[in-house]
Amino acid sequence: MTPNTAQVTPAMAGPTGLSVRDRIRPDSVHGSLYTDPALFQLELERIWRRGWVYVGHESEVPRPNDFVMKSIGPEPLIMIRGKDGEIRLLHNRCPHRGNRVCMEEKGRSSVFMCPYHGWTFNTDGSLRAYPFPSGYEGVDKERFGLGQVARVESYRGFVFASLAEDGPTLAEHLGSARDSIDLLCSNSPTGEIEVTAGFLKHKVKSNWKFVAENETDGYHPSFVHGSIFQVADSGIGSLYNDKSDAVARYLGEGHSEIDLRPEFRKRGEPLSWFGTTAERLPDYVAQMEAANGVDEARRIMIDGTPHTMIFPNLFIAEIQLFVLQPTAVDETVQHVTALQFKGADDLNKRMRQQTMGSVGPAGFLLADDAEMYERTQLGAQALDPEWLFLGRGTGRERADEDGFLVGDATDETPSRGFWRHYADLMSDGAA
Amino acid sequence: MSVRDDLLLTRRIAQFLYREAEYADLHEYEEWEKLWEDDGIYWVPANGDGGDPDHEMSILYDNRSRIALRVKQLMTGRRLAQSPLSRLSRSVSNVRIVGREDDEIIVTANVLIFESHTRGEQTWGTRTEYRLRERDDDFRIVRKKVVLTNNHKALYTMAFLV
Numbered sequence: 001m002t003p004n005t006a007q008v009t010p011a012m013a014g015p016t017g018l019s020v021r022d023r024i025r026p027d028s029v030h031g032s033l034y035t036d037p038a039l040f041q042l043e044l045e046r047i048w049r050r051g052w053v054y055v056g057h058e059s060e061v062p063r064p065n066d067f068v069m070k071s072i073g074p075e076p077l078i079m080i081r082g083k084d085g086e087i088r089l090l091h092n093r094c095p096h097r098g099n100r101v102c103m104e105e106k107g108r109s110s111v112f113m114c115p116y117h118g119w120t121f122n123t124d125g126s127l128r129a130y131p132f133p134s135g136y137e138g139v140d141k142e143r144f145g146l147g148q149v150a151r152v153e154s155y156r157g158f159v160f161a162s163l164a165e166d167g168p169t170l171a172e173h174l175g176s177a178r179d180s181i182d183l184l185c186s187n188s189p190t191g192e193i194e195v196t197a198g199f200l201k202h203k204v205k206s207n208w209k210f211v212a213e214n215e216t217d218g219y220h221p222s223f224v225h226g227s228i229f230q231v232a233d234s235g236i237g238s239l240y241n242d243k244s245d246a247v248a249r250y251l252g253e254g255h256s257e258i259d260l261r262p263e264f265r266k267r268g269e270p271l272s273w274f275g276t277t278a279e280r281l282p283d284y285v286a287q288m289e290a291a292n293g294v295d296e297a298r299r300i301m302i303d304g305t306p307h308t309m310i311f312p313n314l315f316i317a318e319i320q321l322f323v324l325q326p327t328a329v330d331e332t333v334q335h336v337t338a339l340q341f342k343g344a345d346d347l348n349k350r351m352r353q354q355t356m357g358s359v360g361p362a363g364f365l366l367a368d369d370a371e372m373y374e375r376t377q378l379g380a381q382a383l384d385p386e387w388l389f390l391g392r393g394t395g396r397e398r399a400d401e402d403g404f405l406v407g408d409a410t411d412e413t414p415s416r417g418f419w420r421h422y423a424d425l426m427s428d429g430a431a
Numbered sequence: 432m433s434v435r436d437d438l439l440l441t442r443r444i445a446q447f448l449y450r451e452a453e454y455a456d457l458h459e460y461e462e463w464e465k466l467w468e469d470d471g472i473y474w475v476p477a478n479g480d481g482g483d484p485d486h487e488m489s490i491l492y493d494n495r496s497r498i499a500l501r502v503k504q505l506m507t508g509r510r511l512a513q514s515p516l517s518r519l520s521r522s523v524s525n526v527r528i529v530g531r532e533d534d535e536i537i538v539t540a541n542v543l544i545f546e547s548h549t550r551g552e553q554t555w556g557t558r559t560e561y562r563l564r565e566r567d568d569d570f571r572i573v574r575k576k577v578v579l580t581n582n583h584k585a586l587y588t589m590a591f592l593v
Contacts, residue, residue: 105478105583198487200477201585205550227509232500333585337488355488357500362475362491364504367512367590374550 020426024419027391031380034207039426040329046425047312048073049163052173054314054323055079055089057195058157059342060106065123068106072163074327077149078102078112079159082123087154089161090125091147101146112146121146156181157193158314176404177255180308184316187305188341189287195321195337197352200360202334206373207380208312208326209418211334214369215309215317216256216414218248219392224372228364235275239263239409246409248393249400250417254311254425258409261303270297273304274319276350284347305339309414311421319351320359330377336360390415437528444538444563445526447570452542455592456519460502463592468564468571471495475577475593490582491593505592512590518547519591535562535573542577550587556580557593 020039023030033039055070056079067080070089078090078101094101094114101112101121111128112121120128125146130136151162153170158181160170171178185191204211214220221240222229229237239246245262260273270278270285278285278301288297305318315322316339323335338355340348359366380388393411400406407413432440447466454463467473474484475491484492493501504510521544530537537560544555562574577593579586 198478198482200488200490203585203587205587224511227504227507227511230507230509231503349485352486352488353492356490356492357497360477360488360490361586361589362593364500367588368510370588371512371549371590 021423024423027394028387028389029419031386031388034209034377034380035329037329042426044073050167052160052162052170054158055161056159058087058154058159059194059196061087065108065110067109071325080123087152087159088124089149089152093147094119095144156185173253175253176251177308177310180257180306180316183306186300189291189344190342192342194340194342196340197338199335199337202361202366204332204370204373205330206332206377207330208324208332210373210376211324211332212309212312213415213418215315216248216258218258218409224368225365242410244409247406248409248411248413250405250413254418254421255309256414256417257306257308260307264302264304268302270301281346284344287344320355441528448523448526448540452521452523456521458516460505464502466572467495467498468573469495471498471572472574473498477582479583480578510590512588517591520545534564537562
């Protein structure tokens with residue numbers, strides 16, 4: 001797909017007369033980056049329709065003909081496993097008059113029929129038939145399949161897609177974020193993750209970038225989540241203060257993490273990362289020991305799962321998976337579910353229970369995050385001061401042994417990396 | 432049960448539901464929490480009428496200790512999603528006794544909640560099912576299931592007591 005920048009580029013100067021690059025400084029960003037509708041359209045083109053985006057998980061469509069509704073930005077897509085076992089992403093739009101061919105959130109079907117004029121489509125998107133074919137003599141049926149997403153690729157069951165025919169490979173896009181997915185999978189006794197618990201859909205009146213940045217902002221929990229830390233001893237609070245040995249790391253390509261392992265290693269207790277103990281989850285521990293050996297299992301269960309934001313929309317939050325969907329410049333939907341480790345029933349139950357408590361529209365944690373997203377969005381619309389300051393920890397930012405930039409747990413290293421990457425993507429060809 | 436007894440019971444139950452609604456509207460958390468039995472379950476399903484809350488995500492699926500935690504969090508006064516508080520006004524209607532099971536009375540009602548919040552004004556429609564036990568000439572809640580009319584779509588934050 002060729003981006004049509006001719007229409008949007010002039011507006012990029014925005015109300016401030018600044019280009020995208022001019023609106024991003026090493027330690028601060030301009031408020032209009034979160035509020036400018038023309039910029040949002042350009043983001044859809046440059047980030048969401050050109051790059052790789054997380055769409056779903058293979059375990060959501062285990063059998064041929066299973067489908068589930070997904071999206072890339074505002075665009076609805078049908079993720080379906082074909083008869084051949086291949087997972088495809090089909091645009092939910094009849095090539096005849098543009099009607100929706102599917103109105104179900106999920107299900108199983110070997111054919112989709114457009115309700116408007118009865119055209120039918122196979123699970124690979126190809127046109128099967130149209131009623132009363134005598135009016136279509138000489139029409140090439142091959143031309144009229146459902147639109148199909150150009151590139152669909154999985155990494156360890158996580159399905160990513162790019163609407164662009166060409167561009168970086170998924171491996172190039174993921175880069176070191178693959179290690180986070182590997183780390184996550186290593187915590188499953190079978191090495192496999194399942195996404196089978198259904199999603200909560202939590203909408204916020206805020207730009208998607210405030211949400212994405214917050215995922216690896218280790219500065220806010222002590223304050224935004226102070227109310228729940230005060231009444232529940234979750235063991236999370238101490239990970240995010242100025243005594244914490246956890247680090248905030250920029251992984252490149254827009255990805256970032258809070259690496260909590262230094263804190264969990266200090267505790268040295270298996271499953272402390274999950275706020276529990278080995279005694280409480282004997283089946284899981286036995287499965288992990290059988291799969292990895294006692295010592296290696298212990299090491300994995302001390303380190304725990306990652307806290308990683310994979311640009312632009314997949315947040316692996318220890319026990320949850322968040323998928324960010326921008327629907328307007330000031331509206332974002334967070335799709336969230338409990339991660340499930342294939343075969344680990346006792347752990348999975350606990351992950352579902354904790355997830356339901358903490359996230360979603362009424363969650364002990366996420367309701368308060370959402371409140372901050374919405375108020376920050378209101379603030380970004382005001383223009384004095386025009387800039388948001390992201391300079392925390394600049395002076396102590398350093399390269400780790402692998403060459404990644406790291407800061408202390410509460411530093412804004414991830415946000416600064418996010419914006420450098422964003423500037424590169426958004427300025428391509430438009431300065 | 433005679434028609435008269437049935438009318439009286441329905442009336443007493445409606446009064447109880449109005450009282451619960453008022454505690455929730457006015458953020459009288461301690462009074463609200465006292466209405467619950469020790470084995471109470473507070474359930475707000477996602478994605479339809481329910482499904483299996485032990486295996487699928489719900490917006491809220493609190494056992495009694497989690498109800499207590501929810502109330503405690505609100506009572507800190509630092510729960511940002513309720514600071515400032517939502518201003519609320521709810522109407523409880525269509526109150527019907529639909530069944531009995533052991534010592535539990537099953538009651539359904541429609542509740543329409545108007546919320547004014549920093550984000551804006553919003554109406555929440557619900558179909559609600561209660562399981563109540565009679566206690567000392569009053570009632571206690573064993574289970575409250577709130578099916579939000581629009582729970583199949585993405586929802587804004589709702590940190591008040593629904």
